[in-house]
Amino acid sequence: MSNQEEVEVSYDVSNDFFRLWLDEKMNYTCALYIDTDNLEEAQNKKLEWLHDAAHITPDSRVLDIGCGWGADLEYQCNVKGVKDAVGITLSRSQHAECVSRDIPGAEFLVTDYRDFKPTKKFDAVISICMMEHISTPEEVREGKHIKAYRDYFKKAHEWTNPGAYFGLQTILRNRVPRIKQHLVDINWLTYAIFPGGLSLRLEDIVKAVNPYWEIMEVQTRREHYEKTCAEWLRRMRSHEDHIRATWGDQVFDDYDRYLRTCVLGFQEHYQSLAQYSLRRID
Numbered sequence: 001m002s003n004q005e006e007v008e009v010s011y012d013v014s015n016d017f018f019r020l021w022l023d024e025k026m027n028y029t030c031a032l033y034i035d036t037d038n039l040e041e042a043q044n045k046k047l048e049w050l051h052d053a054a055h056i057t058p059d060s061r062v063l064d065i066g067c068g069w070g071a072d073l074e075y076q077c078n079v080k081g082v083k084d085a086v087g088i089t090l091s092r093s094q095h096a097e098c099v100s101r102d103i104p105g106a107e108f109l110v111t112d113y114r115d116f117k118p119t120k121k122f123d124a125v126i127s128i129c130m131m132e133h134i135s136t137p138e139e140v141r142e143g144k145h146i147k148a149y150r151d152y153f154k155k156a157h158e159w160t161n162p163g164a165y166f167g168l169q170t171i172l173r174n175r176v177p178r179i180k181q182h183l184v185d186i187n188w189l190t191y192a193i194f195p196g197g198l199s200l201r202l203e204d205i206v207k208a209v210n211p212y213w214e215i216m217e218v219q220t221r222r223e224h225y226e227k228t229c230a231e232w233l234r235r236m237r238s239h240e241d242h243i244r245a246t247w248g249d250q251v252f253d254d255y256d257r258y259l260r261t262c263v264l265g266f267q268e269h270y271q272s273l274a275q276y277s278l279r280r281i282d
């Protein structure tokens with residue numbers, strides 16, 4: 001499990017750094033390129049898909065586990081009319097950005113989901129690429145991961161009302177690279193950019209949701225993540241001089257290598273992306 005220090009390696013380089021190359025709302029996860037080639041629009045399509053997957057209405061009380069810089073709850077509250085929402089993150093700089101957005105109806109907390117104790121239950125949950133932080137490669141090798149994922153689904157079950165739905169998104173690891181340099185690069189980014197975590201296998205989710213959530217729908221979006229990462233890389237490179245001057249060569253070089261590796265990883269089926277609609281088992 002990523003601890004706070006590890007999470008801050010991934011997300012606390014600087015809010016201004018991520019603002020340069022993510023979409024304007026700073027979604028740091030796969031966009032959904034349906035009927036558009038524009039990153040901003042594709043991110044909204046992703047958030048709309050998850051809104052529908054979680055069966056959110058303006059009267060739903062909504063939880064976002066791993067809320068990033070607040071893009072999802074900003075969308076749910078400002079576009080979809082949700083009036084009561086809570087977002088949790090482990091990153092203090094993400095939390096500062098969320099609070100500064102002053103989103104009516106949304107509250108943000110810095111907490112580990114394992115310590116989160118809501119005073120009131122939720123009608124809907126969204127969690128976008130947070131589960132990757134739950135188990136380390138070592139824990140997966142030791143076979144401890146399914147229990148950890150199941151505990152996460154159990155908590156989400158305890159925090160919700162009967163009839164709740166859950167819009168979930170996770171990166172998947174599919175095929176092991178046969179080309180040595182690809183293996184080296186993927187291994188490097190696992191430890192250097194996202195320490196403490198590992199993407200999941202689809203079968204991990206299938207095993208771990210039981211007996212708490214029923215899988216109603218799964219969509220895989222491999223090409224969409226390839227396209228998202230390619231666009232992040234293009235935008236980041238367009239600010240190369242500024243990034244090198246402000247945050248140093250190492251930051252630019254590391255993020256260039258990481259985003260290149262992601263584009264390749266999705267192209268080569270080493271990785272994929274899945275979106276799920278889950279229904280609470282009552």
Ligand SMILES: C[S@@+](CC[C@H](N)C(=O)[O-])C[C@H]1O[C@@H](n2cnc3c(N)ncnc32)[C@H](O)[C@@H]1O
Nearest residue numbers: 027028029066068089090091112113128130133
């Ligand atoms: C890849 S980011 C995704 C952020 C956001 N959902 C988005 O789509 O842009 C993963 C998020 O999970 C959060 N996170 C990681 N471990 C966590 C934990 N144990 N408890 C709560 N949040 C956690 C991070 O702080 C970060 O906000």
